[in-house]
Amino acid sequence: MSTYTLPFEKPILELETKLEELQTFSEDQSIDVSVEIERMQEKIRETRSEIYSNLTAWQKVQIARHPRRPYTQDYIEDITSDFIELHGDRLYADDQALIGGFVTIQGKRLMLIGTQKGRDTKSNLKCNFGCAYPEGYRKALRLMRLAAKHNLPIITLIDTPGAFPGIESEERHMAEAIAVNLREMFSLPVPIIAIVIGEGGSGGALGIGVGNRLLVLEHAYYSVISPEGCAAILWKDRAYADKAAEAMKITAQNLLAAKLVDAIIPEPIGGAHGDRKTMSATLKRHLLKHLRRVEKLSPTELKEDRYEKFRVMGEFREQQLVPEPLLPS
């Protein structure tokens, strides 16, 4: 896993290998190459910055899926001083693809809910590759209502390829679980901040995504359908995923330009997977900043704010009807 390299990161890897060789060489031969090493390090920084400032939509999707990218559990570890996990939807099961509980962040008590991915077979089996079942969404709603009851703001962290498309999902009504969450999230009288930290996979992401603020990490994406799924339908071939990713305008930058998200949370150069510590600190700072702003609103204003936020989303043309002339009697 530590050697997992994205195709477009190869130039960085090559330079890093060379640097290592150079270091070994200098140690073995006791030759001072510190100037060369410094130059090499500078070159690596430049290359990384160059690559990361010119990413295509498809490359961003790959970064968002990077196995070393921080997940919900990592952020909980890094930014909270306390986490009491709450389990189960009280109806069917406990879904470990969508976890949540009480957290304290910088002295602030909150409810945190997030989709969780795994890094190896064992953890991926446990959390179903970050694809929640209906019980996950129902647990999330239970926790959000609990937060509302005790006047705690809600933070949701989104990182899922999508809600799980399986037989059991249909038997237990995935669509209904998501729809009820959407409806109920509009009625909650506490602040809600939703952050896409990796993959924003369609309805499965939106199912915990109705916030007063919607923030997206710099290299995260949020899409109505996976690029592969879109390619399979519109190009009849999943191999056109890069084209689909481009066409659907799914990057954080696209979404901000379209006013569908409120802000982008910057990632360290080289992506969140390269520097988890910095990423967590930045996420915490942005989260608290936005929370402070929405906390000023009253319960009624919070609901109104959420409604208005989504109400204006939509692009269409409306032709005003010219009143027809009255017919002569």
Place this chain on the structure above:
Amino acid sequence: MALFGKKNYSTVKVRKHDIPDGLWIKCVACNEIIFKQELDKAHGVCPKCDHHFQLSRKERLDLLAEEDTFEEWDRELYSVDTLGFTGSASYASKLESNIKKTGYKEAVTCGQAHMGKHRVGMAIMDFRFLGASMGSVVGEKITRLFERAMEKKLPAVIFSASGGARMYEGMLSLMQMAKTSGAVERHHGAGLPYISVLTHPTMAGVMASYATLGDVIIAEPDALIGFAGPRVIKETTQQDLPEGFQKPEFLLKHGLLDMVTHRKDLKQTIIGLLDYMNTPPQEQEESSR
């Protein structure tokens, strides 16, 4: 020779235009040949096997609304190609061909109509228009329907059919799920009834928003109803799908639906439900006197 050369039968040349196109159609379910007029009279239900065919908006309206009571809302909303989407075909050209094909500007028709003594806000989705996928216009019209129904204190009755969100509009289409659900929440909060009727097929984005939020959810027989498409589920899980999967009987058994209603009983069923859930304005006034 003349004996052999003479035909002892005569041929009648049947020219193609003597048989009006679509006079007879083959039922997709029972493969029987059925008389189109008979099918129309039964509101698109096969007289041989009861298979429910899809209805056009006009047929649906004729079936459900009292004559001449329908008043359309928000007819002049057109989709726009904000993303400049170019795939195998451009969104703009898809829209153009669908408008031409159906004669409608978008996939949903909204308005108010009478059903029995009840005045209702009504939406009818039309699968023929780009698979009745939900983009900005569908989302906006449904949202306005709930908002206007709330203003006028009307129940909402929606006949859904949809393949899901409209990919050509990217994230804008996904956000319509939230927008419409927010509008349902307000209408719901005002104590007004909402009946959701699921027709063939109702899937994905529409299903995961307003279609499953009805106070009462009715399905038409033979409708395919679900979140993920059967092909996607099969590919993802490598499992065989159970018999009748995502069909009304399956969903009734698993507890999603209140009922599966034959089309011939649909109007009376809805009116009967509204009799319990809807207090028409004149009665409200009387009871408050």
